[in-house]
């Protein structure tokens with residue numbers, strides 16, 4: 001269930017945004033938005049690399065609050081806006097994940 005939400009947001013949101021907001025250049029936009037997934041490469045620095053019970057927000061260097069502030073800044077400039085948007089979608093997806101994780105931990 002949590003995995004479905006996670007990947008639904010990770011891949012579904014970029015597809016929705018690309019095809020809903022940018023009908024003329026959907027594929028280009030989709031490519032840029034999916035580039036936001038690349039920040040998950042920072043998981044490779046962690047030990048263990050993949051831990052389903054771990055919240056990545058605030059844990060991995062590219063998911064830190066400082067990094068998130070940088071992504072928000074990218075939204076302010078036209079040239080980097082799409083990249084920033086892709087990164088924010090990624091952070092949103094990961095945040096939803098953490099939220100569900102917390103709920104599960106409470107037995108809900």
Ligand SMILES: [Zn+2]
Pocket residue numbers: 039040056063090094
């Ligand atoms: Zn992530």
